[in-house]
Amino acid sequence: MKLIPATILTGFLGAGKTTLLNRILREPHGHRIAVIENEFGEENIDHEILVQDSREQIVEMSNGCICCTVRGDLIVALGTLAQKREAGELDFDHVVIETTGLANPGPVAQTFFMDDEVAGHYLLDAVVTVVDARHAMSQLDEHEEAQRQVGFADKLLLSKTDLVDKDAVAALGARLKRINPRAPISKTDFGKVPISEVLDLRGFNLNDKLEIDPDFLSDEEHAHAHHDHEHEHDHACGEHCGHDHAHHDHHHAHHSDDIAAFVFRSDRPFNTSRLDEFLGGVVQVFGPRMLRYKGVLWMEDADRKVLFQGVHQMMGTDIGAKWAEGEVRGSKMVFIGKNLPKESILQGLEQCLV
Numbered sequence: 147m148k149l150i151p152a153t154i155l156t157g158f159l160g161a162g163k164t165t166l167l168n169r170i171l172r173e174p175h176g177h178r179i180a181v182i183e184n185e186f187g188e189e190n191i192d193h194e195i196l197v198q199d200s201r202e203q204i205v206e207m208s209n210g211c212i213c214c215t216v217r218g219d220l221i222v223a224l225g226t227l228a229q230k231r232e233a234g235e236l237d238f239d240h241v242v243i244e245t246t247g248l249a250n251p252g253p254v255a256q257t258f259f260m261d262d263e264v265a266g267h268y269l270l271d272a273v274v275t276v277v278d279a280r281h282a283m284s285q286l287d288e289h290e291e292a293q294r295q296v297g298f299a300d301k302l303l304l305s306k307t308d309l310v311d312k313d314a315v316a317a318l319g320a321r322l323k324r325i326n327p328r329a330p331i332s333k334t335d336f337g338k339v340p341i342s343e344v345l346d347l348r349g350f351n352l353n354d355k356l357e358i359d360p361d362f363l364s365d366e367e368h369a370h371a372h373h374d375h376e377h378e379h380d381h382a383c384g385e386h387c388g389h390d391h392a393h394h395d396h397h398h399a400h401h402s403d404d405i406a407a408f409v410f411r412s413d414r415p416f417n418t419s420r421l422d423e424f425l426g427g428v429v430q431v432f433g434p435r436m437l438r439y440k441g442v443l444w445m446e447d448a449d450r451k452v453l454f455q456g457v458h459q460m461m462g463t464d465i466g467a468k469w470a471e472g473e474v475r476g477s478k479m480v481f482i483g484k485n486l487p488k489e490s491i492l493q494g495l496e497q498c499l500v
């Protein structure tokens with residue numbers, strides 16, 4: 147049976163999740179969407195706000211946050227929806243789970259891998275995070291949940307850009323890319339955004355399109371130039387650059403994001419057993435702090451790409467497409483996590499190369 151794609155819609159309090167969802171539910175895009183709402187507390191206000199479809203498709207979950215106490219309820223809610231669909235009582239082709247503004251999307255995402263019943267019916271499509279352009283800077287400063295929601299995202303949607311100027315949007319964009327260079331950023335104006343930017347993103351698919359924003363590193367340099375006028379940028383550093391970047395610390399003093407990303411790239415193949423052992427160890431030790439990681443790898447003696455990705459300790463690999471004739475082989479990986487020992491991990495990966 148075809149798996150039902152599920153989207154986790156997250157974003158800090160008041161970011162505009164419900165506004166977006168409402169818009170999506172109203173638009174005639176051909177998708178039939180079932181919604182699982184998680185409200186914190188007993189007042190299901192969003193339920194009142196959300197448009198009611200002709201068929202009952204909105205399942206509410208209250209009295210707790212989806213990421214902790216009611217994960218069991220989420221499993222039940224997903225199970226009930228799937229059963230009703232099979233029985234012909236409900237007709238939908240996509241599920242959207244709207245989390246509370248304080249939810250950590252990690253455990254919600256993990257539900258799709260950990261529970262056999264859920265995994266048997268659903269495919270986690272993507273984590274979509276709405277970011278409030280007006281308030282995100284301070285929210286990211288003050289709340290780790292806000293950083294986590296950005297770190298986990300497969301797609302970032304900037305809301306309320308009407309309330310701030312272009313420079314503020316650019317500065318926020320640069321910060322978001324530092325936290326998560328993998329997630330493309332789009333704007334949403336009161337929830338207005340093409341449906342293709344929200345559903346069917348397949349961000350959790352293992353495919354060889356590892357989208358790391360190509361401007362990630364150059365933007366970082368650019369952002370530093372903003373904040374540190376005294377520093378001379380006389381060369382462009384790549385992520386392998388061994389310089390002691392004093393200006394990084396300077397910059398981070400402005401926004402001390404605990405959650406950040408780094409990228410590993412190499413044009414040499416990996417030794418399989420060394421890499422397995424190393425990654426296994428890293429995940430075991432740092433798993434709780436590893437929000438999201440993904441990679442396309444060149445393994446020694448393999449004529450196909452190897453794809454890997456994970457959330458916390460849960461890591462999966464798959465065989466990808468063949469390396470094409472004449473294609474430049476290499477590996478790239480991105481790690482997003484909380485205070486990860488970037489240098490040790492990069493050095494460790496280097497040691498796994500042939």
Ligand SMILES: Nc1nc2c(ncn2[C@@H]2O[C@H](COP(=O)(O)OP(=O)(O)OP(=O)(O)O)[C@@H](O)[C@H]2O)c(=O)[nH]1
Binds near residue numbers: 160164305307334336
């Ligand atoms: N100016 C502006 N306001 C917006 C935009 N998107 C949403 N809002 C407003 O922001 C407020 C919060 O939006 P909601 O959609 O309720 O936010 P939410 O993320 O569901 O909030 P919680 O469920 O409390 O976490 C509402 O007053 C919206 O009208 C936008 O693009 N621009």
